[in-house]
Amino acid sequence: MFDEKVIQMILEGIRDTLYMTLVSTAFGYIIGLPFGIVLNVTRKDGLKPNKIIYGIGDFICNIVRSIPFLILLILLIPFTRLVVGQSYGSTATIVPLVICAAPYIARVVESSLNEVDAGVIEAAKAMGASDLQIIFKVLLVEARISLFTGATITTGLLLGYSAMSGTVGGGGLGDIAVRYGYYRWQTDIMLVTVVLLILIFQIIQNIGTRLSARIDHRKH
Numbered sequence: 001m002f003d004e005k006v007i008q009m010i011l012e013g014i015r016d017t018l019y020m021t022l023v024s025t026a027f028g029y030i031i032g033l034p035f036g037i038v039l040n041v042t043r044k045d046g047l048k049p050n051k052i053i054y055g056i057g058d059f060i061c062n063i064v065r066s067i068p069f070l071i072l073l074i075l076l077i078p079f080t081r082l083v084v085g086q087s088y089g090s091t092a093t094i095v096p097l098v099i100c101a102a103p104y105i106a107r108v109v110e111s112s113l114n115e116v117d118a119g120v121i122e123a124a125k126a127m128g129a130s131d132l133q134i135i136f137k138v139l140l141v142e143a144r145i146s147l148f149t150g151a152t153i154t155t156g157l158l159l160g161y162s163a164m165s166g167t168v169g170g171g172g173l174g175d176i177a178v179r180y181g182y183y184r185w186q187t188d189i190m191l192v193t194v195v196l197l198i199l200i201f202q203i204i205q206n207i208g209t210r211l212s213a214r215i216d217h218r219k220h
Contacts, residue, residue: 006189014196016090017172018024020162021204022093025155028101033060033098035102036109037135043110047121047131050160061103069100069161073168090171097158097165104157113124145216152208156201163197 005219035053039057042050067075067091080095116139126140139149166174180189 002188002192006128007025010189010192010196013171013173013176013193015172017159017162017197017200020097020165020170020172021155021159022094024097024101024158024162025100025151027094028105028154029151031102033097033109034107036065039106039110040113040139041131041135044115045118047134056100057071059108061106064099064103065107069096069164070167072100073165073170074094075083078168088169088171092135093165093170093172097161099129100161100202101154101158105150105154108154109147110208112146112150113139115146116142121137145212148208148212152205155204159197159201 002167030055035057039054039061042048042054042057042218045212046054064072072157073093076099081087084092086092120138120142121134126133129138162170162172163174165175166172166176166178169175173196177190177193181193190196
């Protein structure tokens with residue numbers, strides 16, 4: 001059953017899955033990190049409280065996060081086709097993955113920054129630090145462990161979503177599992193893809209955990 005053609009297909013599935021997961025995580029953070037900083041800064045007890053800006057950001061996060069990923073994937077088909085020229089395949093799947101990830105990342109970032117001790121922020125203000133200096137040299141630095149842990153969790157989440165996209169031709173291991181395991185009843189191929197997804201998830205989590213421990217000065 002596992003001839004050269006099947007093995008090649010599975011290797012391409014691993015490549016496409018990693019491609020979708022890592023690229024969508026990167027672009028998700030390009031959007032979600034500043035979004036989360038804005039939410040933290042404009043909240044009631046933030047550096048620059050602003051009910052309107054926070055309310056709009058909060059509303060966007062809640063709306064997008066409340067839509068199940070598969071439904072969002074289908075809703076965004078016209079937009080995805082507009083952006084990348086097609087609505088299926090690994091590259092096309094990155095578009096809904098990023099849109100799904102950005103609000104989630106924003107919440108993770110906001111929560112991480114909220115954990116920073118207010119006393120540290122007040123000390124920075126007393127020393128004459130500007131708001132930008134407080135954001136980049138105090139908030140992000142003090143919250144780096146929590147932010148890194150959040151990034152690891154987010155990457156694992158997007159791995160699962162990339163596999164889920166296989167139900168609508170999203171590519172990667174999820175697509176292989178659906179095409180061969182569900183439509184053709186080839187359980188052996190489906191089991192291999194599931195095991196590979198579990199292994200990739202574990203590798204991502206282990207790398208994230210080790211890197212978090214390495215940059216955590218409290219353990220040294």
